[in-house]
Amino acid sequence: MTMHRLKRVPKLSHSKNRGIGWHVSYRDASTGMPKKHRFGMMPEHKARVLYHQWLAEHLNDNRESIVNVRKSVPKKSVRLTTPKLVESDLIPGSLIQVASNLLNFEESRTRTDGEPRARGTIDSRVCSDRKKHLHDFLDYMNQKHGQGTLKKMQLADLSMADVEGFNRTIVDAGYSASQVTKRMQMVKALINRAGRPEHGLQTLAWNWDSKDIAHGKPTEERRFPLLNQLIQILKNCEHRERTMVWMAIGLGFGQHDLAAVRVRQIDSESYDLRRGKTGVERFGKTPPLVWAYIQFYLEESPRKDSDLMFTTRTGMPLVHKRSDAIQQWWNILRRNIGETKETLSGFYILRHLGATEFGSRPSCSISDMKRWLGHAASSRVADIYMKPIAPENRTLIEWVRSRLASNNLNYSLRLTS
Numbered sequence: 001m002t003m004h005r006l007k008r009v010p011k012l013s014h015s016k017n018r019g020i021g022w023h024v025s026y027r028d029a030s031t032g033m034p035k036k037h038r039f040g041m042m043p044e045h046k047a048r049v050l051y052h053q054w055l056a057e058h059l060n061d062n063r064e065s066i067v068n069v070r071k072s073v074p075k076k077s078v079r080l081t082t083p084k085l086v087e088s089d090l091i092p093g094s095l096i097q098v099a100s101n102l103l104n105f106e107e108s109r110t111r112t113d114g115e116p117r118a119r120g121t122i123d124s125r126v127c128s129d130r131k132k133h134l135h136d137f138l139d140y141m142n143q144k145h146g147q148g149t150l151k152k153m154q155l156a157d158l159s160m161a162d163v164e165g166f167n168r169t170i171v172d173a174g175y176s177a178s179q180v181t182k183r184m185q186m187v188k189a190l191i192n193r194a195g196r197p198e199h200g201l202q203t204l205a206w207n208w209d210s211k212d213i214a215h216g217k218p219t220e221e222r223r224f225p226l227l228n229q230l231i232q233i234l235k236n237c238e239h240r241e242r243t244m245v246w247m248a249i250g251l252g253f254g255q256h257d258l259a260a261v262r263v264r265q266i267d268s269e270s271y272d273l274r275r276g277k278t279g280v281e282r283f284g285k286t287p288p289l290v291w292a293y294i295q296f297y298l299e300e301s302p303r304k305d306s307d308l309m310f311t312t313r314t315g316m317p318l319v320h321k322r323s324d325a326i327q328q329w330w331n332i333l334r335r336n337i338g339e340t341k342e343t344l345s346g347f348y349i350l351r352h353l354g355a356t357e358f359g360s361r362p363s364c365s366i367s368d369m370k371r372w373l374g375h376a377a378s379s380r381v382a383d384i385y386m387k388p389i390a391p392e393n394r395t396l397i398e399w400v401r402s403r404l405a406s407n408n409l410n411y412s413l414r415l416t417s
Helices: 044-061 095-108 124-145 160-172 177-193 227-235 239-251 255-260 288-300 325-336 349-359 366-373 379-384 391-404 409-415
Strands: 002-006 012-015 021-027 034-040 066-070 270-274 281-285
Touching: 012 044, 021 044, 034 044, 034 124, 095 124, 095 177, 124 160, 124 177, 160 177, 227 239, 227 391, 239 255, 239 288, 239 325, 239 349, 239 391, 255 325, 281 366, 288 391, 288 409, 349 366, 349 379, 349 391, 366 379
Parallel strands: none
Antiparallel strands: 002 066, 012 021, 021 034, 270 281
16 A cells, blocks of 8 residues: 655735735745745735746745655655755855855854853844845845846846835835834845855945935834733732733843843842843842842742743743743733733833833933843933833833832732732
8 A cells, every 4th residue: 555645735825914915835845844935915916926936936846746655664764855956057146145145144143042242243033033134135036036036146136126126115014114224234234245255246236325215114102001001910910920020110121031030140139130132231229129029939939049030831931932921921911901912012011111210210321221221222212211201101100110119018919909
């Protein structure tokens, strides 16, 4: 008896999420990793034409779509393999070769977890984001000029219309100004990389600074939770989660910070935690209420000084790979108290709330703000946080400030009764 394993034909799908539009999801035959090919936001009839063109090339590249497996061979020993494509038509110095070289360079300067920040290095999350930004541009070029053209296209073939078109596409997709800027920076990094000797010292045939620039959506104003919403959050928390809420407000800890903090890094007087993403040292005085919550939590859940303060039920860090247990808990909590994404922002808004309270103190300086935030502070940060409290937030900020200055845990617990 012979068994057959059929290759699944990728289906055309549509999504409005992040401006993805028409796309197909498939699994790479050589690596086994899931991938996505985007056609973009366009009428369906045009997307179907591009889809059938892509599908023909995809099936041709993976023509070994049926594998015969003899009954005598165990299933676990069967592994589908596809011969690697022969890149005979790959031109030296092509954009795809330059892009591959650039991504290798980004990986080479990525810091490992816990490694001290050195000049020129980046965090693994930043590296992942930069890869995504570059792939967005390469996907756009494939959609515009056809699959495979990047293997032949060199820097001189890149026109101003290509760059301006990509700029306009990501703006129309609804990205923020910051996200648009980051993607355009990766396009410029690709152009600069092509000027290296191994790529033929290529130069752009036109003036980069003369292009028209389209900016993304302006940053939306951060909407803090109302005082009654914050009280409802505390009322519906267990003590463990309540501790995380006050650490987010009082110390400015986001999800990754809470996942990385260890018991020895905080005591009744101060805290000292190097922020993972930026590698900047962060330290300051521990607010009395935060320490009271931590003490009570550690009495309930004793841990060694070298242990992570918070872990999942299975002993994993709260945030690892693509899993964020804090945001998952927050989403459930938000639903339980009758709120939505529109009425109550994500967990990270608590860090902004704490920064606003800290920055509005009369004695706060830019250097103090830098240490509290854990990243470089500038006049822009001063404009955001270091200013008088807005009237609509005054009641909330003053309540938070009075609670942080108190070590009366029973008062906070009465809110939850």
